[in-house]
Amino acid sequence: MSYMLLIVEPPGQRQERGREAGQADYDRMLVYTKSLKTRGVLVATNSLKSAGTRLAIRGGKRTVVDGPFTEAKELVGGFFLLNVQTRDEALVFAGECPAAEWATVEVREIGPCYE
Amino acid sequence: MILACAVQLAVMSSVAMKATEVQRTIDAVWRIESAKLIAALARMTRDVGVAEELAQDALVTALEQWPRTGIPDNPGAWLMATARNRGIDRLRHQRMLVSKHETLSAELEMDQERSDSVEAGADDEIGDDLLRLIFTACHPLLPTEARTALTLRLLGGLTTAEIARAFLVPEPTIAQRIVRAKRALSEAAVPFEIPRGEELRRRVSSVLEVIYLVFNEGYSATAGSDWMRPALCEEALRIGRILAALAPGESEVHGLVALMEIQASRIRARTNSNGEPVLLREQKRTLWDRVLIHRGLMALARGESLGETRGPYLLQAAIAACHARAATAEDTDWVYITALYDELVRCTPTPVVELNRAVAVSMAYGPAAGLELADRLAAEGTLKFYHLLPSVRGDLLAKLGRYAEARGEFERAAQLTRNARESRLLLDRAAACVRS
Numbered sequence: 001m002s003y004m005l006l007i008v009e010p011p012g013q014r015q016e017r018g019r020e021a022g023q024a025d026y027d028r029m030l031v032y033t034k035s036l037k038t039r040g041v042l043v044a045t046n047s048l049k050s051a052g053t054r055l056a057i058r059g060g061k062r063t064v065v066d067g068p069f070t071e072a073k074e075l076v077g078g079f080f081l082l083n084v085q086t087r088d089e090a091l092v093f094a095g096e097c098p099a100a101e102w103a104t105v106e107v108r109e110i111g112p113c114y115e
Numbered sequence: 116m117i118l119a120c121a122v123q124l125a126v127m128s129s130v131a132m133k134a135t136e137v138q139r140t141i142d143a144v145w146r147i148e149s150a151k152l153i154a155a156l157a158r159m160t161r162d163v164g165v166a167e168e169l170a171q172d173a174l175v176t177a178l179e180q181w182p183r184t185g186i187p188d189n190p191g192a193w194l195m196a197t198a199r200n201r202g203i204d205r206l207r208h209q210r211m212l213v214s215k216h217e218t219l220s221a222e223l224e225m226d227q228e229r230s231d232s233v234e235a236g237a238d239d240e241i242g243d244d245l246l247r248l249i250f251t252a253c254h255p256l257l258p259t260e261a262r263t264a265l266t267l268r269l270l271g272g273l274t275t276a277e278i279a280r281a282f283l284v285p286e287p288t289i290a291q292r293i294v295r296a297k298r299a300l301s302e303a304a305v306p307f308e309i310p311r312g313e314e315l316r317r318r319v320s321s322v323l324e325v326i327y328l329v330f331n332e333g334y335s336a337t338a339g340s341d342w343m344r345p346a347l348c349e350e351a352l353r354i355g356r357i358l359a360a361l362a363p364g365e366s367e368v369h370g371l372v373a374l375m376e377i378q379a380s381r382i383r384a385r386t387n388s389n390g391e392p393v394l395l396r397e398q399k400r401t402l403w404d405r406v407l408i409h410r411g412l413m414a415l416a417r418g419e420s421l422g423e424t425r426g427p428y429l430l431q432a433a434i435a436a437c438h439a440r441a442a443t444a445e446d447t448d449w450v451y452i453t454a455l456y457d458e459l460v461r462c463t464p465t466p467v468v469e470l471n472r473a474v475a476v477s478m479a480y481g482p483a484a485g486l487e488l489a490d491r492l493a494a495e496g497t498l499k500f501y502h503l504l505p506s507v508r509g510d511l512l513a514k515l516g517r518y519a520e521a522r523g524e525f526e527r528a529a530q531l532t533r534n535a536r537e538s539r540l541l542l543d544r545a546a547a548c549v550r551s
């Protein structure tokens with residue numbers, strides 16, 4: 001089974017934290033990533049830049065809005081795609097993630113939208 | 116009174132709920148941590164059997180304590196400390212030769228100090244321990260079946276019951292295999308080490324054989340009605356990826372990982388909604404997992420970049436990659452696949468590879484050319500009990516319009532396979548020959 005760990009962080013947190021502290025956290029995430037790799041469960045991972053663009057088509061009308069989105073309450077900052085046997089294993093790996101200390105780690109199973 | 120009972124019941128059920136949750140978390144922690152734990156303990160005790168017992172003892176302690184105390188912040192470190200203390204206790208209480216006792220217990224204690232003080236660099240050490248454990252569990256001294264059971268037990272954290280269920284073998288048989296294997300390793304005083312030089316190559320192939328066997332057992336169950344048992348595939352992939360991360364210089368390790376990633380990418384497409392097998396050329400390629408294909412192609416490139424002559428796993432991965440790259444079955448580069456099979460036949464000249472080559476030749480140069488090779492194999496008689504030979508011949512004969520002969524071949528194949536679903540598929544094809 002595959003699970004996605006989504007790192008959901010408050011927008012603006014990266015700026016507040018500043019580069020130096022951010023780098024220290026990032027280094028901890030690299031160690032964590034390596035540990036997932038050497039345990040054979042990591043399928044894919046990446047971090048995402050803060051600013052993005054939102055696109056939607058409603059009634060045939062296309063809207064494109066460039067970030068930052070000041071009204072947003074949370075921001076997906078990165079992801080880990082894991083191959084594990086159970087949800088509990090995914091939760092254990094989520095619990096090891098350093099980002100759980102400053103962001104929220106959302107554990108989602110990969111699967112169809114409707115069963 | 117009734118109300119009080121109801122309240123009490125609610126409280127009890129929430130406690131019970133919590134206990135099962137803790138239990139499930141412990142199971143998960145065990146699956147994740149047990150290999151590391153056993154590997155480190157094996158280095159200290161120089162006996163995988165003793166190491167596993169100590170790890171199991173720690174697990175039992177966790178099962179007793181965690182429901183009361185909650186899950187510790189670092190469950191792996193907790194298990195390690197507990198197992199190590201058990202090891203020291205055991206050594207102190209055992210009537211052992213004084214000198215050996217002192218060395219071992221000194222080493223256990225020293226290791227504790229080291230792991231307490233040194234945090235950085237510990238990763239490499241854990242990696243080396245794991246590699247040693249993989250090589251020991253897959254030692255060529257052990258028969259393949261024993262290596263497989265021991266690997267799943269020590270590296271996969273699977274229980275004897277789970278291994279037995281996966282291989283459709285009675286539990287006592289597996290238990291005995293594991294006990295004997297541990298005893299054999301102990302009696303032969305197999306050193307807990309990473310082999311070097313020429314020895315390394317030989318030992319790697321012994322490990323790869325076990326991993327691929329586990330994968331295949333999951334991918335196409337040889338018996339029973341389950342066409343595949345994804346858990347075994349995932350387990351094999353996990354161990355393979357660990358090995359690739361720990362031994363990145365071994366081209367065949369990348370080859371096997373590539374092969375497994377690409378084969379696993381087709382898992383969703385390999386069966387229809389009734390759980391019946393779907394042949395490669397009929398699979399909906401949109402169901403193939405692109406992430407796994409990408410990983411497979413990367414692993415293949417990594418293996419090929421090491422610049423050695425391609426071994427059997429890299430060649431098979433290269434063949435699997437040809438299929439993965441083709442947008443439709445018609446786009447498959449069969450001429451290149453045939454060339455890869457020629458190379459594969461040279462390094463592993465087995466009748467099964469010859470049979471696969473016959474299929475590739477039939478796709479590249481027509482069914483008659485393929486049938487000629489398949490007929491030659493049938494005449495040799497080495498694959499007399501292998502269901503895929505009549506299955507392939509049936510297919511080629513049908514393509515040539517020789518339906519009566521094709522039907523006989525499909526029926527024979529259906530009799531030879533032990534997989535109920537595959538048998539049904541073959542009988543359907545036999546019936547289709549009658550209609551043609």
